[in-house]
Amino acid sequence: MKHFIFLLPLYIASFLFCQGGSLVLDPPYSGTIFIDPDIITENDLSTFLEAPYAGQGVRTMYDRRVNDWITVTAYLFNASFNDGLTCEIQVNPEFSSSDSAFIEAEKYGIEIGRLPPTLRLDVETVWIHKGIQPFGGGNNNILIHVGQALNYINDGILEETLVHEAAHTSLDAYHSGSSGWLSAQTMDGEFISTYARDFPDREDIAESFLPYLAIRYRSDRIDQQTYDIITETIPNRIQYFDDQSFDMYPINNLGIKDKYSINNYSIQQNYPNPFNPITMLEFNIPLKCIVNITIYDLIGKKVKTLLNQTQNAGQRSIIWDATDDYGQPVSAGIYLYQIKAGQYVSTKKMVLLK
16 A cells, blocks of 8 residues: 655645736645555556566666666566557676566566556667666666665655656657647646746646546546646646547456456456566456455464555556565465455465465
Protein backbone atom coordinates (compact mmCIF):
# COMPACT_ATOMS: atom_id res chain seq x y z
CA MET A 1 0.00 0.00 0.00
CA LYS A 2 1.38 3.36 -0.92
CA HIS A 3 1.97 6.02 1.70
CA PHE A 4 0.61 9.50 1.19
CA ILE A 5 3.08 12.34 1.06
CA PHE A 6 2.48 15.90 2.12
CA LEU A 7 4.01 18.59 -0.03
CA LEU A 8 3.63 22.35 0.03
CA PRO A 9 2.38 24.19 -1.84
CA LEU A 10 -0.29 21.67 -2.85
CA TYR A 11 -3.02 24.18 -3.47
CA ILE A 12 -2.32 27.89 -3.64
CA ALA A 13 -4.93 30.62 -3.46
CA SER A 14 -2.57 33.49 -4.09
CA PHE A 15 -2.49 35.58 -7.25
CA LEU A 16 0.12 36.81 -9.69
CA PHE A 17 0.01 39.63 -12.23
CA CYS A 18 1.13 38.62 -15.69
CA GLN A 19 3.11 40.96 -17.89
CA GLY A 20 0.00 42.22 -19.60
CA GLY A 21 -1.46 43.32 -16.26
CA SER A 22 -4.28 40.72 -16.11
CA LEU A 23 -4.96 38.83 -12.92
CA VAL A 24 -4.30 35.09 -13.03
CA LEU A 25 -4.12 32.29 -10.48
CA ASP A 26 -0.85 30.69 -9.55
CA PRO A 27 -0.67 27.05 -10.74
CA PRO A 28 -2.34 24.75 -8.18
CA TYR A 29 0.59 22.32 -7.97
CA SER A 30 4.37 22.56 -7.86
CA GLY A 31 4.73 19.33 -9.87
CA THR A 32 2.02 16.87 -10.88
CA ILE A 33 3.83 13.67 -9.90
CA PHE A 34 2.99 14.68 -6.31
CA ILE A 35 -0.78 15.04 -6.81
CA ASP A 36 -1.68 11.59 -5.49
CA PRO A 37 0.45 8.47 -4.93
CA ASP A 38 -2.31 6.04 -5.92
CA ILE A 39 -3.01 7.06 -9.51
CA ILE A 40 -1.01 3.99 -10.54
CA THR A 41 0.24 1.54 -7.92
CA GLU A 42 2.38 -1.56 -7.63
CA ASN A 43 -0.84 -3.59 -7.44
CA ASP A 44 -2.06 -2.52 -10.88
CA LEU A 45 -1.85 -4.69 -13.97
CA SER A 46 1.43 -4.78 -15.90
CA THR A 47 1.79 -5.83 -19.53
CA PHE A 48 5.38 -6.94 -18.92
CA LEU A 49 6.10 -10.50 -20.09
CA GLU A 50 9.81 -11.15 -19.77
CA ALA A 51 13.29 -9.69 -20.08
CA PRO A 52 15.71 -12.53 -20.86
CA TYR A 53 19.42 -11.87 -20.60
CA ALA A 54 21.00 -11.19 -24.02
CA GLY A 55 24.64 -10.97 -22.93
CA GLN A 56 26.86 -7.91 -22.68
CA GLY A 57 27.42 -5.30 -25.37
CA VAL A 58 28.97 -1.89 -25.81
CA ARG A 59 26.35 0.82 -25.34
CA THR A 60 26.40 4.59 -24.98
CA MET A 61 24.18 5.74 -22.12
CA TYR A 62 23.53 9.03 -20.37
CA ASP A 63 24.54 9.18 -16.70
CA ARG A 64 23.30 12.12 -14.63
CA ARG A 65 26.01 11.53 -12.03
CA VAL A 66 28.53 12.95 -14.51
CA ASN A 67 25.97 14.85 -16.60
CA ASP A 68 27.44 13.30 -19.72
CA TRP A 69 27.33 10.34 -22.04
CA ILE A 70 29.29 7.25 -21.05
CA THR A 71 30.24 4.20 -23.12
CA VAL A 72 30.19 0.92 -21.19
CA THR A 73 29.86 -2.80 -21.75
CA ALA A 74 26.33 -3.02 -20.41
CA TYR A 75 24.26 -6.01 -19.34
CA LEU A 76 21.48 -6.31 -21.94
CA PHE A 77 17.92 -7.59 -21.55
CA ASN A 78 15.26 -7.82 -24.26
CA ALA A 79 12.02 -6.78 -22.59
CA SER A 80 8.70 -7.71 -24.16
CA PHE A 81 5.11 -6.79 -23.29
CA ASN A 82 1.80 -8.46 -24.01
CA ASP A 83 0.71 -5.67 -26.36
CA GLY A 84 3.58 -6.45 -28.75
CA LEU A 85 5.92 -3.61 -27.78
CA THR A 86 9.56 -4.29 -26.89
CA CYS A 87 12.60 -2.41 -25.63
CA GLU A 88 16.21 -3.11 -24.69
CA ILE A 89 17.03 -2.63 -21.02
CA GLN A 90 20.67 -1.65 -20.61
CA VAL A 91 22.11 -2.04 -17.11
CA ASN A 92 25.36 -0.38 -16.09
CA PRO A 93 28.12 -2.98 -15.46
CA GLU A 94 28.62 -1.41 -12.01
CA PHE A 95 25.95 -3.89 -10.87
CA SER A 96 28.79 -6.46 -11.09
CA SER A 97 26.92 -9.55 -12.32
CA SER A 98 24.25 -10.50 -14.82
CA ASP A 99 22.12 -11.88 -11.95
CA SER A 100 22.18 -8.56 -10.11
CA ALA A 101 21.49 -6.71 -13.34
CA PHE A 102 18.57 -9.05 -14.12
CA ILE A 103 16.90 -8.17 -10.80
CA GLU A 104 16.95 -4.50 -11.75
CA ALA A 105 15.88 -5.11 -15.35
CA GLU A 106 12.91 -7.22 -14.35
CA LYS A 107 11.87 -4.92 -11.50
CA TYR A 108 11.68 -1.86 -13.72
CA GLY A 109 10.39 -3.80 -16.72
CA ILE A 110 7.35 -4.72 -14.64
CA GLU A 111 6.86 -1.10 -13.56
CA ILE A 112 7.21 0.23 -17.12
CA GLY A 113 4.65 -2.38 -18.18
CA ARG A 114 2.05 -0.55 -16.09
CA LEU A 115 2.25 2.35 -18.55
CA PRO A 116 -0.10 2.38 -21.56
CA PRO A 117 1.25 1.78 -25.09
CA THR A 118 0.76 5.48 -25.82
CA LEU A 119 3.61 6.19 -23.39
CA ARG A 120 5.82 3.23 -24.39
CA LEU A 121 5.50 3.54 -28.15
CA ASP A 122 8.83 5.37 -28.61
CA VAL A 123 10.68 3.80 -25.66
CA GLU A 124 13.40 1.82 -27.41
CA THR A 125 15.86 1.59 -24.52
CA VAL A 126 15.93 1.83 -20.73
CA TRP A 127 19.16 2.89 -18.98
CA ILE A 128 19.69 1.74 -15.40
CA HIS A 129 22.44 3.15 -13.16
CA LYS A 130 23.12 3.42 -9.47
CA GLY A 131 22.87 6.86 -7.88
CA ILE A 132 20.26 9.24 -6.50
CA GLN A 133 19.95 11.47 -9.54
CA PRO A 134 16.51 12.22 -11.07
CA PHE A 135 14.95 10.04 -13.76
CA GLY A 136 14.91 11.25 -17.35
CA GLY A 137 12.86 10.88 -20.52
CA GLY A 138 13.43 11.58 -24.20
CA ASN A 139 16.03 10.16 -26.60
CA ASN A 140 13.67 7.19 -27.20
CA ASN A 141 14.61 6.19 -23.67
CA ILE A 142 13.75 6.16 -19.97
CA LEU A 143 16.68 6.87 -17.64
CA ILE A 144 16.61 5.33 -14.15
CA HIS A 145 18.92 5.85 -11.18
CA VAL A 146 18.03 3.15 -8.67
CA GLY A 147 18.88 5.17 -5.55
CA GLN A 148 16.42 7.83 -6.61
CA ALA A 149 13.93 5.10 -7.51
CA LEU A 150 13.95 4.04 -3.86
CA ASN A 151 13.07 7.59 -2.87
CA TYR A 152 10.20 7.59 -5.35
CA ILE A 153 9.03 4.22 -4.02
CA ASN A 154 9.13 5.48 -0.43
CA ASP A 155 7.04 8.49 -1.45
CA GLY A 156 4.67 6.26 -3.43
CA ILE A 157 5.29 8.01 -6.75
CA LEU A 158 7.50 5.65 -8.77
CA GLU A 159 4.78 4.86 -11.32
CA GLU A 160 3.66 8.50 -11.51
CA THR A 161 7.26 9.54 -12.22
CA LEU A 162 7.55 6.95 -14.99
CA VAL A 163 4.36 8.36 -16.57
CA HIS A 164 5.94 11.81 -16.58
CA GLU A 165 9.22 10.65 -18.14
CA ALA A 166 7.58 8.39 -20.71
CA ALA A 167 5.37 11.30 -21.78
CA HIS A 168 8.57 13.16 -22.66
CA THR A 169 9.74 10.15 -24.67
CA SER A 170 6.58 9.29 -26.57
CA LEU A 171 4.40 12.43 -26.64
CA ASP A 172 6.53 15.58 -26.71
CA ALA A 173 7.79 15.26 -30.29
CA TYR A 174 4.28 14.81 -31.67
CA HIS A 175 2.24 17.18 -29.56
CA SER A 176 4.17 19.92 -27.74
CA GLY A 177 4.49 22.08 -30.86
CA SER A 178 1.21 21.15 -32.53
CA SER A 179 -1.31 23.88 -33.29
CA GLY A 180 -4.00 22.02 -31.34
CA TRP A 181 -1.91 21.85 -28.19
CA LEU A 182 -0.74 25.46 -28.43
CA SER A 183 -4.34 26.55 -28.92
CA ALA A 184 -5.40 24.55 -25.84
CA GLN A 185 -2.67 26.25 -23.80
CA THR A 186 -3.90 29.66 -24.91
CA MET A 187 -7.56 28.91 -24.22
CA ASP A 188 -6.83 27.51 -20.75
CA GLY A 189 -4.81 30.60 -19.92
CA GLU A 190 -3.00 28.93 -17.01
CA PHE A 191 -0.83 25.94 -16.14
CA ILE A 192 -1.42 22.92 -13.92
CA SER A 193 1.95 23.33 -12.16
CA THR A 194 4.72 25.84 -11.62
CA TYR A 195 7.06 23.38 -13.35
CA ALA A 196 4.89 23.50 -16.49
CA ARG A 197 4.55 27.29 -16.25
CA ASP A 198 8.29 27.83 -15.89
CA PHE A 199 9.16 25.46 -18.76
CA PRO A 200 6.06 25.48 -21.00
CA ASP A 201 7.74 24.18 -24.16
CA ARG A 202 9.53 21.36 -22.38
CA GLU A 203 7.29 20.31 -19.47
CA ASP A 204 3.66 21.16 -20.17
CA ILE A 205 2.78 17.91 -21.97
CA ALA A 206 4.38 15.68 -19.32
CA GLU A 207 2.96 17.75 -16.44
CA SER A 208 -0.55 17.72 -17.92
CA PHE A 209 -0.77 14.07 -18.98
CA LEU A 210 -0.70 12.51 -15.50
CA PRO A 211 -3.58 14.72 -14.26
CA TYR A 212 -5.46 13.83 -17.43
CA LEU A 213 -4.90 10.12 -16.75
CA ALA A 214 -6.07 10.63 -13.17
CA ILE A 215 -9.40 12.28 -13.98
CA ARG A 216 -10.23 10.12 -17.02
CA TYR A 217 -9.10 6.68 -15.83
CA ARG A 218 -8.46 6.86 -12.08
CA SER A 219 -11.11 9.28 -10.83
CA ASP A 220 -12.06 6.78 -8.12
CA ARG A 221 -8.58 7.20 -6.62
CA ILE A 222 -8.52 10.98 -6.27
CA ASP A 223 -10.70 13.22 -4.12
CA GLN A 224 -13.34 15.57 -5.48
CA GLN A 225 -11.24 18.67 -4.84
CA THR A 226 -8.36 17.28 -6.89
CA TYR A 227 -10.74 16.32 -9.69
CA ASP A 228 -12.25 19.82 -9.71
CA ILE A 229 -8.87 21.57 -9.66
CA ILE A 230 -7.62 19.60 -12.66
CA THR A 231 -10.77 19.92 -14.77
CA GLU A 232 -11.13 23.64 -14.03
CA THR A 233 -7.46 24.47 -14.66
CA ILE A 234 -6.77 22.64 -17.95
CA PRO A 235 -10.15 21.83 -19.60
CA ASN A 236 -8.92 22.49 -23.12
CA ARG A 237 -5.78 20.40 -22.65
CA ILE A 238 -8.01 17.58 -21.40
CA GLN A 239 -10.16 17.89 -24.51
CA TYR A 240 -7.03 17.85 -26.67
CA PHE A 241 -5.90 14.58 -25.07
CA ASP A 242 -9.41 13.13 -25.46
CA ASP A 243 -9.32 13.92 -29.17
CA GLN A 244 -6.13 11.87 -29.68
CA SER A 245 -7.84 8.52 -28.95
CA PHE A 246 -4.82 7.27 -27.02
CA ASP A 247 -4.40 3.54 -26.40
CA MET A 248 -4.56 3.45 -22.58
CA TYR A 249 -4.43 -0.30 -21.94
CA PRO A 250 -3.89 -1.57 -19.23
CA ILE A 251 -4.90 1.65 -17.44
CA ASN A 252 -8.47 1.40 -18.72
CA ASN A 253 -8.66 -2.40 -18.19
CA LEU A 254 -10.79 -2.63 -21.34
CA GLY A 255 -10.48 -3.77 -24.92
CA ILE A 256 -9.65 -6.87 -26.91
CA LYS A 257 -6.21 -7.08 -25.33
CA ASP A 258 -7.67 -8.06 -21.97
CA LYS A 259 -6.73 -11.63 -21.17
CA TYR A 260 -9.54 -12.29 -18.70
CA SER A 261 -13.25 -11.67 -18.64
CA ILE A 262 -14.14 -8.73 -16.40
CA ASN A 263 -17.13 -10.77 -15.21
CA ASN A 264 -15.06 -13.52 -13.55
CA TYR A 265 -12.79 -13.94 -10.58
CA SER A 266 -9.40 -15.38 -11.56
CA ILE A 267 -5.75 -15.55 -10.61
CA GLN A 268 -3.19 -16.42 -13.25
CA GLN A 269 -0.04 -18.51 -13.04
CA ASN A 270 2.76 -16.36 -11.69
CA TYR A 271 5.30 -15.05 -14.20
CA PRO A 272 8.11 -15.87 -14.52
CA ASN A 273 7.93 -19.37 -13.11
CA PRO A 274 10.38 -20.69 -11.99
CA PHE A 275 11.72 -17.34 -10.74
CA ASN A 276 14.60 -15.76 -8.81
CA PRO A 277 13.88 -13.61 -6.87
CA ILE A 278 10.95 -11.61 -8.29
CA THR A 279 7.68 -12.87 -9.74
CA MET A 280 4.37 -11.27 -10.65
CA LEU A 281 0.86 -12.51 -9.81
CA GLU A 282 -2.05 -11.19 -11.89
CA PHE A 283 -5.67 -11.48 -10.77
CA ASN A 284 -9.09 -10.24 -11.82
CA ILE A 285 -12.11 -9.36 -9.69
CA PRO A 286 -15.50 -8.37 -11.15
CA LEU A 287 -16.66 -6.46 -8.06
CA LYS A 288 -15.09 -4.21 -5.44
CA CYS A 289 -14.21 -6.44 -2.48
CA ILE A 290 -11.58 -7.34 0.10
CA VAL A 291 -8.80 -9.36 -1.55
CA ASN A 292 -6.34 -11.50 0.39
CA ILE A 293 -3.32 -13.05 -1.31
CA THR A 294 -1.07 -15.15 0.91
CA ILE A 295 2.07 -17.19 0.27
CA TYR A 296 2.47 -20.59 1.99
CA ASP A 297 5.17 -23.23 2.04
CA LEU A 298 4.36 -26.83 1.08
CA ILE A 299 3.41 -27.83 4.63
CA GLY A 300 0.89 -25.01 4.81
CA LYS A 301 2.85 -22.57 6.98
CA LYS A 302 2.17 -18.95 6.12
CA VAL A 303 5.20 -17.22 4.61
CA LYS A 304 3.88 -13.80 3.65
CA THR A 305 0.66 -11.86 3.28
CA LEU A 306 1.05 -10.06 -0.02
CA LEU A 307 -2.29 -8.28 0.00
CA ASN A 308 -5.18 -7.88 2.40
CA GLN A 309 -7.26 -4.87 1.50
CA THR A 310 -10.23 -3.67 -0.52
CA GLN A 311 -9.61 -3.60 -4.27
CA ASN A 312 -11.71 -2.01 -7.00
CA ALA A 313 -13.10 -4.21 -9.77
CA GLY A 314 -10.71 -4.96 -12.62
CA GLN A 315 -7.36 -6.53 -13.38
CA ARG A 316 -4.55 -6.15 -10.88
CA SER A 317 -1.04 -7.46 -10.37
CA ILE A 318 1.25 -7.77 -7.38
CA ILE A 319 4.92 -8.62 -6.99
CA TRP A 320 6.51 -11.13 -4.62
CA ASP A 321 10.23 -10.63 -4.03
CA ALA A 322 10.84 -13.98 -2.28
CA THR A 323 10.83 -12.49 1.22
CA ASP A 324 8.72 -13.38 4.25
CA ASP A 325 6.58 -11.16 6.47
CA TYR A 326 9.75 -9.98 8.23
CA GLY A 327 11.51 -8.97 5.01
CA GLN A 328 13.91 -11.91 5.15
CA PRO A 329 14.75 -13.91 2.00
CA VAL A 330 13.17 -17.34 1.87
CA SER A 331 14.89 -20.51 0.69
CA ALA A 332 14.52 -22.09 -2.73
CA GLY A 333 11.63 -24.48 -3.20
CA ILE A 334 7.97 -24.87 -4.09
CA TYR A 335 5.51 -22.34 -2.66
CA LEU A 336 1.76 -21.96 -2.81
CA TYR A 337 -0.09 -18.71 -3.37
CA GLN A 338 -3.75 -18.39 -2.52
CA ILE A 339 -6.29 -15.69 -3.33
CA LYS A 340 -9.51 -15.11 -1.40
CA ALA A 341 -11.95 -12.57 -2.83
CA GLY A 342 -15.58 -12.66 -1.79
CA GLN A 343 -16.55 -16.34 -2.02
CA TYR A 344 -13.77 -17.05 -4.53
CA VAL A 345 -10.75 -19.08 -3.38
CA SER A 346 -7.96 -20.37 -5.63
CA THR A 347 -4.50 -21.80 -4.94
CA LYS A 348 -1.57 -22.30 -7.32
CA LYS A 349 2.05 -23.49 -7.10
CA MET A 350 5.23 -21.63 -7.98
CA VAL A 351 8.94 -22.50 -7.90
CA LEU A 352 11.67 -20.31 -6.44
CA LEU A 353 15.20 -21.03 -7.66
CA LYS A 354 18.41 -19.88 -5.97
